[in-house]
Amino acid sequence: MFTPEIHQREFANAILAHPHYGAAGDLRLSARPGANATARLGVYRNNTYASLTAALLATFPVTAKLVDERFLRYAAAAFIDSGLPDEPRLSRFGSRFPKFLAGLGSLKSMPFVAETARLEWRIAESLEEPALISQPVTVLSWLDEPDGAAIALQPSLRLFASRWPVLKIWSAHQDGVESDFVAERLLRPERAAIWRTGGAIRVVALDAGDSRFLRMLSLGRPLGRAVACAHAIDPMFDLAGALARIFGCGLVTGVSRKAN
Amino acid sequence: MSRKFPVLSIPASAGIGLRSAHVGQIVSELPAAGWLEVHAENYMGHSQHAETLARLRNHYPISIHGVGLSLGSMNGIDDAHLRRLAIVCERFEPDLVSEHLAWSSSNGKYLNDLLPLRYDENALAIVSANVSKVQDKLRRRILIENLSAYVAFADSTMDEAEFLAALARNTGCGILLDVNNVYVSAENLGFDAWEFIGKLPVDAIGEIHLAGHAVNKTGGDVVLIDDHGSRVPACVWALYARTISRIGRRPTLIEWDSALPALDVLLGEAMWADMLMASTAFQRRPPAFAAAGSQPEISRAPLDLSTGAPLMPALAACQAANGGKFVHSMAKGRIGHVHA
Numbered sequence: 355m356f357t358p359e360i361h362q363r364e365f366a367n368a369i370l371a372h373p374h375y376g377a378a379g380d381l382r383l384s385a386r387p388g389a390n391a392t393a394r395l396g397v398y399r400n401n402t403y404a405s406l407t408a409a410l411l412a413t414f415p416v417t418a419k420l421v422d423e424r425f426l427r428y429a430a431a432a433f434i435d436s437g438l439p440d441e442p443r444l445s446r447f448g449s450r451f452p453k454f455l456a457g458l459g460s461l462k463s464m465p466f467v468a469e470t471a472r473l474e475w476r477i478a479e480s481l482e483e484p485a486l487i488s489q490p491v492t493v494l495s496w497l498d499e500p501d502g503a504a505i506a507l508q509p510s511l512r513l514f515a516s517r518w519p520v521l522k523i524w525s526a527h528q529d530g531v532e533s534d535f536v537a538e539r540l541l542r543p544e545r546a547a548i549w550r551t552g553g554a555i556r557v558v559a560l561d562a563g564d565s566r567f568l569r570m571l572s573l574g575r576p577l578g579r580a581v582a583c584a585h586a587i588d589p590m591f592d593l594a595g596a597l598a599r600i601f602g603c604g605l606v607t608g609v610s611r612k613a614n
Numbered sequence: 615m616s617r618k619f620p621v622l623s624i625p626a627s628a629g630i631g632l633r634s635a636h637v638g639q640i641v642s643e644l645p646a647a648g649w650l651e652v653h654a655e656n657y658m659g660h661s662q663h664a665e666t667l668a669r670l671r672n673h674y675p676i677s678i679h680g681v682g683l684s685l686g687s688m689n690g691i692d693d694a695h696l697r698r699l700a701i702v703c704e705r706f707e708p709d710l711v712s713e714h715l716a717w718s719s720s721n722g723k724y725l726n727d728l729l730p731l732r733y734d735e736n737a738l739a740i741v742s743a744n745v746s747k748v749q750d751k752l753r754r755r756i757l758i759e760n761l762s763a764y765v766a767f768a769d770s771t772m773d774e775a776e777f778l779a780a781l782a783r784n785t786g787c788g789i790l791l792d793v794n795n796v797y798v799s800a801e802n803l804g805f806d807a808w809e810f811i812g813k814l815p816v817d818a819i820g821e822i823h824l825a826g827h828a829v830n831k832t833g834g835d836v837v838l839i840d841d842h843g844s845r846v847p848a849c850v851w852a853l854y855a856r857t858i859s860r861i862g863r864r865p866t867l868i869e870w871d872s873a874l875p876a877l878d879v880l881l882g883e884a885m886w887a888d889m890l891m892a893s894t895a896f897q898r899r900p901p902a903f904a905a906a907g908s909q910p911e912i913s914r915a916p917l918d919l920s921t922g923a924p925l926m927p928a929l930a931a932c933q934a935a936n937g938g939k940f941v942h943s944m945a946k947g948r949i950g951h952v953h954a
Contacts, residue, residue, distance in 0.1 A: 355769055358688035358736050365729065366720035382768040386804030389835050394764040394802075397830075397837060401727040409726075438723040442655050442682020442695060482659030509660075553662040 356380065369398040370438075406434050409444040410451060413478045416527040417455070417471040420464075429455060445482055449475060466518040473520045473546070476512040477555050480548050483510035488604035491597065497611065501578030505571050506608035507600070510550040513560075513569050517543050521559055549605060558603070563588030567596050568605075576612075624649050624675045624709040624821075626863035628887035631870060636877045637666055645881055648888070649675035649709070651867050655682045657706070658698045664705075671706055677821070677867070678708040682724070685744045685758070686717035686731045700751050710821060710865065712757040712790045713748070715741070715778060730763045733770040733777040741777075742784040749785065757820045758782075759790035762827075762840030763799040773805070775813035788820035791864075793854045794846070798827050798838040807853055816861045824854055824887060825869040843872035846883055855890050863891045 356364060361381070368375040372395040383391035407430040411418055418426040433454045439447040452475055455461055456468035486508060497503050514520075521544045525531060545565040547558050560568070563584040570580035584591040600606055627648030632640065640650075650670060657664045657678075667676070680699055683691055703711060716728035731737050749756055758781060760774055772780070778789055791814060800807035826844030830837045846854075846868065858864065868883040 358732065358740065361732055361767075362688050362717060362729075363720050366723070366725060369725065369727075369729075383765045384768045384803070385765050386802060389802075389804075389837075390833075391765045393832070393835065394837060397764045397839065398725075398727055398729065402725045405726045438725060440722060440724065441692070442684075442718065442724050442726070443658055443698075444655065444726065445659060445661075482661050484660035485662070485665075550662070 355382075369395050369402065372396050372399045402438075403431060403434055406439070406444075406447065407431065409447050413445075413448045414451065414471050414474045416524050417467060417474055419527045420467050420470060420523070421461070429458060432458075445478065448478065451475070466516075466520060466523060469516045469518045469520045470523050472516070473514055473524055473548075473557075476514050476548050477557070480510040480512050480550050480555060483508075483550060485510060485550050485552060486607040489601070489606045489608060491601035491606075493606075493609045494597070497609065499611070501576060502612050503577045504574060504610045504612065505577060505580075505600075505606055506610070507568070507572050507605050508549045508607055510548075511568070511572060511605060512548040513545070513565060513572065514548060515543065515545045515565065519544055521546050521557060524557065547605075549603075551604065556603070561588065563591035564596050564599070567591065568600065571600075624677060624865045626865055626891070628866045628868065628884035628891070629675075629677065630868050630880050630884050632667070632670070633871070633874055634663060635874050636880070637663065639877050641666060641670065644673055645877065647674065647881060647884060649677060649865065651677040651679050651869075654678045654680040654699055654702050657702050667706060675709040676706055677710040677712065677865070678702060678706065680711070680713040681728070682718060683713050683748065684717045684719040684724075685713050685748070686715060686729070686737070686741055687719055687744070688717070688737065688740055690740075691744050691747065692719065696748060696751055699748075703752050703754070710757065711752060711754060712759055712821065714759045714761060715774065715781070716761050728761055730761055730766065731777070732767040733772045733774060735771065738772075738777060738780055738784070742781055745781060745785045745787050749787065755786060755788055755820075757788040757790040759792050759823065760795050761799065762792070762795040762802075762838075764802050764837055764839075766803050773810070773813075774799070775810045779813060779815050779818075782815055782818040787818075789814055789818045790821045790823060791819050791857070792823035792825075793857060794823065794825040794827055794850045794869075795840060797850050797853055798840045801836075801838050808856065811853075811857055811860075819861055819864060822854065822857070822864045822866045823869055824850060824866060824883070826850075841872055842869045845879070846886075851886070851890070854887070855894060858891055858894045859897065863895055866891065 364377070365381055368378050368381060373393075375395070378392045378395065383394075385391040385394060407427055410430045410433070411423070411426065414426065421429070433451055436454065437450070452468050452471035455471050456465070461467050488508070494500065519542060545560040545562065547560055547565075547568060549556055566587045567580050567584035570583045571577070575583075581591070581593055584596070625648050629649035629651055630647045632650045632652045652667060657667055670676070683695060683699060685691060714728050715731065717731065718725050718728060731741070745756070745758065758778065760778060763774070781787060782789055791811065796807045796810050799805070800810060824846045825840070825842045826846055828839040828841045828843060830839050854866075866887045868880055868887065870880055
């Protein structure tokens with residue numbers, strides 16, 4: 355007879371390998387007289403795969419629209435085959451799915467699909483973060499040495515960059531949006547800031563300067579250093595405009611005199 | 615394990631599961647549900663749903679129902695997930711916390727299903743330790759729910775009800791009696807549902823779950839699937855009515871997780887549960903009450919449903935609980951329920 359630990363491990367193996375698990379007899383399954391207990395392992399397998407697939411469909415709705423839901427279900431099953439979740443929070447399941455899609459041979463000619471999934475995962479992450487009270491731009495007025503100051507941003511902020519026009523693809527597939535967008539016509543990089551406001555998600559396109567500026571601030575770099583980095587990538591970087599935008603969007607949650 | 619846990623404060627009335635599709639309507643209308651139950655794992659982040667639940671906490675008693683702790687794991691429970699559950703409990707201060715007599719994780723991998731145990735003394739010792747650890751961490755009593763099972767194990771030395779009763783004795787935990795699960799497992803595994811309920815310690819039962827199930831026919835096998843995707847069927851109402859006739863009112867949850875209906879449908883099911891509890895409480899009023907003096911003698915006759923055929927399954931259940939005899943049969947591939 356299996357030890358308790360091995361019995362559970364083998365039961366899990368039997369579910370995942372069903373109907374190809376070869377040693378179900380060792381589990382000593384039973385059921386109602388006349389029923390085929392081994393065949394019922396299929397119920398558990400279906401519960402596992404169906405619920406995890408539903409979780410992926412909920413997290414990657416635009417990706418599913420791009421490839422058709424039937425294909426996404428097929429890809430989800432293969433992804434689940436490649437590894438179950440590490441923990442019970444389904445909102446954390448799917449972090450590796452974009453990379454998995456990128457590696458699928460059948461999607462090689464459509465790299466923007468995996469990139470769209472990468473954007474959707476960033477959105478899913480953002481939705482699980484708190485929305486803190488934002489600060490007005492006037493908090494800058496008491497800074498005597500602004501170059502050394504740190505600007506804290508919403509914890510839900512995620513910065514995204516892609517060589518593909520993923521934002522346009524994502525926007526074109528939101529409910530109620532009518533778009534004649536054709537991906538092949540717009541092969542250019544896009545950068546975006548993603549954050550949560552209440553129950554809504556905001557996805558805003560950024561230019562190179564703003565994107566670098568926000569990335570430096572989000573890493574805790576001093577304001578002066580963030581400005582220098584933004585200027586390095588975009589000599590036309592406009593600090594006053596960038597500050598107005600990030601304060602105006604409610605992205606700033608605090609200002610401290612010295613960055614760590 | 616100490617039994618010094620706070621007394622449950624959730625009302626012995628019907629509540630509903632809070633699902634995201636209904637949240638907006640519940641926030642705006644604050645419908646008259648007795649209480650709300652949420653899945654703990656959906657509130658372990660800082661999403662807007664968590665902020666909304668914090669607000670609803672001011673209007674409704676809240677029950678936190680864990681689905682991922684894997685209390686039945688033979689190699690212990692995940693400390694990180696237990697900490698997350700503790701944080702959820704600290705944040706929302708629920709009136710009731712529950713989990714399942716099941717396991718979901720094996721070798722660090724999560725199957726996202728509630729899997730059955732081999733019920734024996736070894737498992738009892740390990741699950742008792744797991745439950746005690748959770749209660750100590752949360753500093754409160756938790757309720758443990760019976761499972762919907764599709765298979766059992768020939769090497770089990772006790773049944774699930776005996777295991778739950780022993781678990782409650784060992785740890786001081788309560789029992790969340792899922793009547794639909796009892797019915798589903800009884801049909802799937804071939805045991806008597808009423809006998810199962812009879813083995814549970816009445817005082818330990820702190821909550822009841824009700825839900826619908828699907829009937830799956832594959833080849834010659836008929837398997838009931840606990841999908842929480844339909845109204846509570848007549849057979850489950852009948853078993854529920856008979857249960858509360860025996861044990862008295864309990865907080866009762868209408869669970870509905872797939873193919874979600876309009877909120878009104880869910881509230882309607884909760885209304886039937888409240889009506890059944892009220893009716894049964896009337897029937898159960900103690901003889902001493904009448905003997906004390908001026909109160910009239912309490913009728914033991916079944917409810918008068920003289921309008922003909924029962925209008926709703928819950929009414930039929932009332933009739934069955936108060937006067938009829940509940941019989942279920944499974945013959946010729948058809949599941950039937952007969953009130954005799």
